[in-house]
Amino acid sequence: MRIVVGVTGASGSIYAYSLVRALNHLGVDTYLIATEMAEKVMKFECGVTMDEMKNYATILSNRNLFASVASGSFKTDGMAIIPCSMNSLGAIANGVGDTLLSRTASVMLKEKRKLIVVPRETPLHLIHLENMTRLARAGADIMPASPGFYHHPKEIWELVNFVVARVLDGFGIEHSLMVRWGEKAAE
Numbered sequence: 001m002r003i004v005v006g007v008t009g010a011s012g013s014i015y016a017y018s019l020v021r022a023l024n025h026l027g028v029d030t031y032l033i034a035t036e037m038a039e040k041v042m043k044f045e046c047g048v049t050m051d052e053m054k055n056y057a058t059i060l061s062n063r064n065l066f067a068s069v070a071s072g073s074f075k076t077d078g079m080a081i082i083p084c085s086m087n088s089l090g091a092i093a094n095g096v097g098d099t100l101l102s103r104t105a106s107v108m109l110k111e112k113r114k115l116i117v118v119p120r121e122t123p124l125h126l127i128h129l130e131n132m133t134r135l136a137r138a139g140a141d142i143m144p145a146s147p148g149f150y151h152h153p154k155e156i157w158e159l160v161n162f163v164v165a166r167v168l169d170g171f172g173i174e175h176s177l178m179v180r181w182g183e184k185a186a187e
Helices: 013-025 036-046 086-093 099-111 126-138 156-170
Strands: 002-006 030-034 058-061 078-084 114-119
Touching: 002 013, 002 099, 013 030, 013 036, 013 078, 013 156, 030 036, 030 099, 078 086, 078 099, 078 156, 086 099, 086 114, 086 126, 099 114, 114 126, 114 156
Parallel strands: 002 030, 002 078, 030 058, 078 114
Antiparallel strands: none
């Protein structure tokens, strides 16, 4: 399996960090595209640099429109943009492909591949909602970073894993990041 992970400058880079590490742990070939702001936010929020992310994924420059993932002929199983800023979401919803992240998202849509967008913004105004609707109509799955609480989380990582688990589920990737509704936790 081959997945592209896009990271934007929205707060919540811990979701991307956790997803990329989980994909690596599960043996998924992972490509990571981070915007310039994403790199800064990840360093600020998580204390993690792109150099450290090389341990878990192939890092691609957001400026490199010649990268393999910019072409539909390069086979992938999909892309997750986590977290997704409203700026990046708006660009993708309106067909702007001037960065590797937005171009790769456009490739996912045109090739009818899985595109999961994880917005992390609140409150939302009408333009945000309309852009999400445009993406959903084009075939993207919109998964707001809204963790559930039925698994009785006690630590932040349990909330993060809830969202990451939903993204993995979206790709059909088996995992054990959380206890599902109706299941009992291992003793």
